[in-house]
Amino acid sequence: MKTPAARRIGPGRARRGVLPLTAVLTAASLVSCTAGEVSPPQPSAAATTPAAEASTFTFGTAADPRTLDPALANDTESYRVSQQIMEGLVGVDPLTSEPTPLLAEAWEEQDDGRTYEFTLRDDVVFHDxxxxxxxxxxxxxxxxxxxPAAARAGASRLPFENVFKAFSDRPEATLYEGCTATAEHTVDLHLRKRITGLIPALAAPAFAISSPAALRSGAADELSETRDGMAISRYGLAPVGTGPFSLVSWTPGAVDLAAFPRYWGERGEIQKVAFTTIPNPDSRARALTSxxxxxxxxxxxDSAVDLARNGLQFLQRDPYSVLYLGMNQAFPGVDDPLFRQAVAHAIDKDALIDGRFLNGxxxxxxxxxxxxxxSNDTVADYGYDLDLAKELLEESGYDGRELPFYYPRNVSRAYLPSPEKAYAELSRQLTEAGFNIKPVPVEWSDGYVAAVQKPGDRAFHLLGWSGSYEDPDNFVGALFGSRNDEFGYDDPQLFSKINRARGLPNGEDRTTAYASISSQIAGRIPAVPLAFPISALAMSARVTSYPVSPVMREVFNRIDLADAEPLPDPSD
Structure with a gap:
């Protein structure tokens, strides 16, 4: 089936997505917090661009990006920046999150889902x-x-592997067959088997198209540089795409972008974008208020009521991430199903959510x-039952040994706005059930994700997953589609079921298959799903429209500012 060509949305588009925070507080009954006026922050060297400049949008991020090469990224802040610079073949509808044309004007499925023909735009240039x-x-x-394996060593769960199952060093496992340029602006993508969620998956930021010349000159697959202790390529420091903004500079704590004058699409009103890193959510709130x-x-x-008191704005996303308690079955005793059942029954999820997550x-x-x-009708429900948790823990033969529990510090994620507070409550609940918890705090910026996704002396860890496209495989396939060191979990039967489900046509059979997969995961308990958190942004009064998206596909040329004018069209 061929998709229609992309519709061009001009400056007269509807302004939507921003509500006064006071209205949202009334409607959603957000938990109150300590009253008090917000004091102005101390000047920071990271914030060098004044927010009042008419054509500049300054955004406070929770962490520095790990890399600006989206193919090697797996974190929100890297994608938040890279999707301003780079675009993929497929976009995301801002209202429905359905796939829409972007660099590809249309596509057609052929050969029973084993080939896709993409018709490309012919009016696009890279920033170089x-x-x-x-x-x-x-x-x-x-x-x-x-x-190469060396380029993949610094990250886990890279999206190409999640979608296509393997790289070229495992040709027997990959679903990627090849790519053919059949004409100057026509591409055939060949698959070994159908991937039902392929088109939604290609809208993820990881599949953005880079300038081949820049990939070569930046030695994109050679991690020869370091940034905050992380290996990165020269290209990862200076990417080149086709997006509405190009990179000006990336220094610790700050990324600056500028509008690309030859951008093929709607240029919008933003001439400059300044990302400034402010890890603490209360500090971000003070920076916005000031x-x-x-x-x-x-x-x-904790920040919500103060933001309302100061007349700021609030944007709420539909929940599209999951917070979980990971368990490492390579740690002694955790491989016992009774031990994991005890963990599941020891957790009071309502108590965890209350006062630590936004209402909803x-x-x-x-x-x-x-x-x-x-459907989760067939999924085992491990309700909170402290007595049963204690009984199961005793039956498991747990000997009281210390259980290292890793949790991140100084970061906020869509699934975990305040990790220290969530850890404290989970630790209290598990200790009450008889588990001997040893806290292991790790700074997010010190490679927390890598630390909990590799072999190590770890019993528990706190993490989550934010969906980047709408397909159940984006969750169960990415987390449990193959053996990984995060959970020390090996279940060939489950892996086979996931591989089969991902190729089923959309419909009842596919939905039933994923319900069965969810039921099997719940029965084996490699991790305990905790919550589907509401995530939210806050904006100043000068922001009259922001492209809020459940999958965080939020590109800033679609922001409207009260005091800015549309950028000139270079063709005029």
């Missing part, structure tokens, strides 16, 4: 001035497929969000 064409698209797909920034993400419960956050019984329509 080189044309975007079919050869560039295939160069990117082939680069992702052929990523006018140092125009907006920030991951509003905490729901306890989770499975890892697939409600939005995807996968």
């Amino acid at each position: 001035g080189l044309p975007f064409d079919a050869q560039a698209v295939c160069a990117n797909f082939d680069r992702w497929y052929q990523l 006018g140092r920034i125009d907006g920030y993400d991951f509003v905490s419960v 956050t729901k306890p989770a019984r499975q890892f697939v969000p409600e939005k995807l329509g996968v």
Whole structure:
């Protein structure tokens, strides 16, 4: 089926997505917090761009990006920046989150889902001035497929592997067959088997198209540089795409972008974007209240009422992430199902959520969000039962040894706005049930994700998953589709079921298959799903429209500012 060409949305589009925080507080009954006026923050060297500049949008981020090469990223802050600079073949509808044309004007499924023909736009150039064409698209797909193991070492769960199952060093497992440029602006993508969620998956920021010349000159697959202790390529420091903004500079604590004058699409009103890193959510709130920034993400419960008191604005996303308690079955005793059942019954999810997450956050019984329509009727419900947890723990033979519990510090995520507070409550609950918890706090910026996704002396850890496209495989496939060191979990039967389900056509059979997968995961308990959190942004009064998205596909040329004018069209 061929999709229609993209519709061009001009400056007269409806202004939506921003509500006064006071109205949202009334409607959603957010938990109150300590009253008090917000004091102005101390000047920070990271914030060098004044938020009041008419065509500049300054955004407070919770962490520095790990890399600006989206193919090697797996974190929100890297994607938040890279999706301003780079675009993929497929976009996301801001209202429905359905796939829409972007660099590809249309696509057609052929050969029973084993080939996709993409018709590309013919009016696009990269930021280095080189044309975007079919050869560039295939160069990117082939680069992702052929990523050397050394380039992948710094990250886990790279999206190419999640979607296509393997890289070129495992040819027997991959679903990627090849890419052919059949004409200057026509591409055929070949698969070994159907991937039902392929088109939604290609809208994820990881599948953005880079300039092949910049990939070569930046030695994109050689991690020869370091940034905050993380290995990164020269290209990862200076990416080149086709997006509405190009990179000006990336220094510790700050990323600056400028509008690309030859952008093919709607240029919008923003001439400059300034990202400034403010890890603490209360500090981000103070920076917004004082006018140092125009907006920030991951509003905490503690900040919400003060933001309302100061007349600021609030944007709420539909829940599309899951928070979980991970368990490492390679740690002695954790491999016992009775031990894991004891953990599940020891957790009072309602008590965990109360006062620590925005109202509307729901306890989770499975890892697939409600939005995807996968029933949880057959999923085991490990309700809070302290007495049963103690009985199961005793039956498991647990000997009282210390259980290292890793949790992140100084970060906010869509699934975890205040990690220290969530850890404290979980630790209290588990200790009450008889578990001997040893806290292991790790700074997020010191490689927390890598620390909990590799072998180590770890019993528990706190983490989550934010969906980047609408398909249940984006959750269960990414988390449990193959053996990984995060959970020390190996279940070939489950892996086979996930591989089969991902190729089923959309419909009842596929939905039923994912319901069965969710039920099996619940029965084996490799991790305990805790909550589907509500995440929210806060904006200053000068922001009259912001492209809020459940999958965080929020590109800033679609922001409207009260005091800015549309940028000139270079064709005029």
